[in-house]
Amino acid sequence: MSIIDAHQHFWDPARGDYGWLTPALPDLYRPFLPADLWPLLDEAGIAGTILIQAAPTAAETDYMLGLAAATPWIKGVVGWVDLDAPDAAEQIERRQALANFVGIRPMLQDLDDPAWILAPGRAPALAALETAGLAFDALVTPAQLACVPELARRYPDLRIIINHGAKAPIGAGPQPGWQADMVAAAGFANVSCKLSGLLTELVPGADDAAVLERMALLLDLFGPQRLIWGSDWPVLERAAPYGHWHKLTRTFLARLSPEARAAIMGGNAMRIYAKGHVT
Numbered sequence: 001m002s003i004i005d006a007h008q009h010f011w012d013p014a015r016g017d018y019g020w021l022t023p024a025l026p027d028l029y030r031p032f033l034p035a036d037l038w039p040l041l042d043e044a045g046i047a048g049t050i051l052i053q054a055a056p057t058a059a060e061t062d063y064m065l066g067l068a069a070a071t072p073w074i075k076g077v078v079g080w081v082d083l084d085a086p087d088a089a090e091q092i093e094r095r096q097a098l099a100n101f102v103g104i105r106p107m108l109q110d111l112d113d114p115a116w117i118l119a120p121g122r123a124p125a126l127a128a129l130e131t132a133g134l135a136f137d138a139l140v141t142p143a144q145l146a147c148v149p150e151l152a153r154r155y156p157d158l159r160i161i162i163n164h165g166a167k168a169p170i171g172a173g174p175q176p177g178w179q180a181d182m183v184a185a186a187g188f189a190n191v192s193c194k195l196s197g198l199l200t201e202l203v204p205g206a207d208d209a210a211v212l213e214r215m216a217l218l219l220d221l222f223g224p225q226r227l228i229w230g231s232d233w234p235v236l237e238r239a240a241p242y243g244h245w246h247k248l249t250r251t252f253l254a255r256l257s258p259e260a261r262a263a264i265m266g267g268n269a270m271r272i273y274a275k276g277h278v279t
Helices: 033-043 058-069 087-097 120-132 147-154 163-166 175-184 207-220 243-253 258-272
Strands: 004-008 046-052 076-079 101-104 135-138 159-162 191-195 227-229
Touching: 004 227, 004 258, 033 046, 033 227, 033 243, 046 058, 046 120, 058 076, 058 175, 087 101, 087 120, 101 147, 120 147, 120 258, 135 175, 147 159, 147 175, 147 191, 163 175, 163 243, 163 258, 175 191, 207 227, 207 243, 227 243, 227 258, 243 258
Parallel strands: 004 046, 046 076, 076 101, 101 135, 135 159, 159 191, 191 227
Antiparallel strands: none
């Protein structure tokens, strides 16, 4: 089984375009680069990663593509494109031609309008993304989650990947609104979900058992063919060491068949992020 960490970040605060990354987050406000992550991957037996954007700029996407070109174990880059730019469709077409560019991630969680992505002016860019066979990482909270099934309906060949289980609090009791929206999203074959970023959503007093319960719910909704494992490193380190998350995942997956484990831990990422793949 070739394990892929399908959600990790690199950054250097000195680049100056992250916005959210300030000295108020001292544990994250420093460079995190391939040399920092590789020992953790090597210890866990992980073969490669998908590098995910952390700044809403084309410059950061270029920075990540440069890192990927110099780092063979980075299997793909999910970058950023200004979906409101007059030439957004052309930008997507140009990016698609780059070997390591596999998708985009608008930072929907930071926008005031929960249905921002559904505005008519963004339709040409989304149609271009669908045509290009690139993935759409949906960085959403429960407030924006309802837009995902509508997006999936409008663009049935667009591969949509919900990040971090849509960031619903874990261990805070039932989340009926979030669960109803996740059921709706999971009803579309072109929507997948990442098992990533869950430990950082634990409420005070909750423990790993609550995370395992959430993982089981996501498995019930999406099945083993539409779950994708990732770490959300280095943000993960605010909640637990890399090895703890990897071990917790292995505990959860132990009850599944070898084929299902292989799919969640790498096969789905390589399939869904493959350029030109149509669901």
